[in-house]
Amino acid sequence: MEVGLLVSIFMIQIVYVSFFTLRMILTLKGQKYYAAALSCVEITIYVLGLNMVLKYLDQPISLIVYALGYGLGVLVGSWIEEKIALGYVTLRVIVNNPESSVPNHLRDLGYGVTTWIGSGRDGERLMLEVLARRKNQKKLYQSIMDVEPRAFIVTSEPTRLHGGFWAKATRR
Structure with a gap:
């Protein structure tokens, strides 16, 4: 052959x-x-x-x-x-310090961030939810680690988006 x-x-x-x-x-x-x-x-x-x-x-x-x-x-x-890297990712971030500067740092970088106070085993925690394009996932993750190296991060892929900070951008 x-x-x-x-x-x-x-x-x-x-x-x-x-x-x-x-x-x-x-x-x-x-x-x-x-x-x-x-x-x-x-x-x-x-x-x-x-x-x-x-x-x-x-x-x-x-x-x-x-x-x-x-x-x-x-x-x-x-x-x-x-x-x-088509699509989006949602990062759920938990940091020990409820006064952490992570949300403002991420907002300064252009990310939409929703925060609330959660209750953990050892007290109050700052909870964040951040939506980003998949191609920016590593950069976003590193931005969080730069400010809060001990942050707990869970990543998932949303299947539908409606309303909010990303509504107009995702329709394109």
Whole structure:
């Protein structure tokens, strides 16, 4: 089996699985039209790659290359998704000091912050809820750690947003 064909199978799998990963993420993020358009390209690539492998089923190297391309495609698709980081995250932050400067620090950086006083085992705590774009998550986390290194932080991904500080920005 020629090397050029093996390289083609390998590359087709990487592209196909990367597209597959991105399509799934777009679907989960509610971007159904982009997902549908991407799926047209994805299935075309898939059929081409599968056709190549099926022609050479008697040569195990083609199946091995196909499988390796699939595995690398998962990694590439995940890497691309991390770079585009679609959507939003909510950080729930708990700090021991109810007078902490974290809320104002984050507001100065442009984040919307809601605060309230909570009750913990050892007394009052300052509770914060912060919404941010996923691509800003690491920067936000580090901004909190710079001011309150012992903060307790829980991250989640909201599925719907309505009203408040982010209402106009999320409609775009």
